[in-house]
Structures are given as C-alpha cells and as structure tokens.
Amino acid sequence: MNTADIADIFAAFGPVRCRRMFGGLGLYADGVMFAIAVDDAIYLKTDADFAARLQSAGSCIFGYERQGRPVTLGFWSLPEAALDDADLAAELAARAAMIAQTAALRRPARRRTPTDAPEE
Known part of the structure; x- marks a missing residue:
C-alpha cells in the first residue's frame, strides 16, 4: 500500500x-499516530x-514474531467494508485518532538532557 492509496x-x-517505520508506514493526523500500514493492510489504534x-466487523489484530x-x-x-466506503473509513479513523490523542495526553512528557549545558 502506498501513500496515494492511503490518501x-x-x-x-x-x-x-x-512516515516510514519498521518496514511499514505510520499514519499520522493532528500530530499523533492513529494507524499503521503494513503488508497492504491498515491497522487502526484501538482501546x-x-x-x-x-x-465483530471481521478485523484482526496486528501481530508479529x-x-x-x-x-x-x-x-x-x-474492515474490508471501509476500503470502499470513504465515510466509514473517516468515522473509524476519527475514532482511532481520538484514542491516539487520549493516549498521548496520558503519557508523561519526555525529558531531554541539554547537550550544551554549561560546565561547572
């Protein structure tokens, strides 16, 4: 699956x-990764x-070894049905993006060590 197909x-x-990652693509909206595309399939972030x-719609969980x-x-x-139904795909993507946003807000902020700190 390529970026044009995803769009x-x-x-x-x-x-x-x-964004390329781990042999697939990370799919981002509003600054959060809400889905991944791997081996011609799209997987949505879930709760x-x-x-x-x-x-219940026939989807399967993403897994690897x-x-x-x-x-x-x-x-x-x-779900297969969403590949041909833009409104359904949009609804599911919006739910996945909301879940990703919620997860991002729960994560503690990353601490960065300044590389140019003054020496004492």
Whole structure:
C-alpha cells in the first residue's frame, strides 16, 4: 500500500501524513499516530471497546514474531467494508485518532538532557 492509496482511503477523514517505520508506514493526523500500514493492510489504534467493534466487523489484530514469540499490539485491521466506503473509513479513523490523542495526553512528557549545558 502506498501513500496515494492511503490518501484515497482517508480522503473524507482529512489529511494523513505517512512516515516510514519498521518496514511499514505510520499514519499520522493532528500530530499523533492513529494507524499503521503494513503488508497492504491498515491497522487502526484501538482501546478495548473499539477493538471489540472492529473484531465483530471481521478485523484482526496486528501481530508479529520477535525472538520466536508472538507479539500483538493495540492495532486492529481496517474492515474490508471501509476500503470502499470513504465515510466509514473517516468515522473509524476519527475514532482511532481520538484514542491516539487520549493516549498521548496520558503519557508523561519526555525529558531531554541539554547537550550544551554549561560546565561547572
């Protein structure tokens, strides 16, 4: 999946910025990553309620193997129906973006060490 395909799917949602990461793409809106695109599939960031909704629509959880063990993340695939329904894709993307915004607000601020601190 390329950036043009992603822009087309989420056209009704609004601008989506894509950034290469881990062999796929991170999808950003309003400064937060709300989805990932990996191997021709889009996975939306979820909470428990949204994951249940997507699962009931036939979605599957994003997972991979690390050091011989399965790893799953809180991202579920965009339902097939949303690939051809811009309004549904926009609704689901908006929910994922809201979940991503909420998660970002809960994270503690990153501390940065100044590299040019005055010597004593």
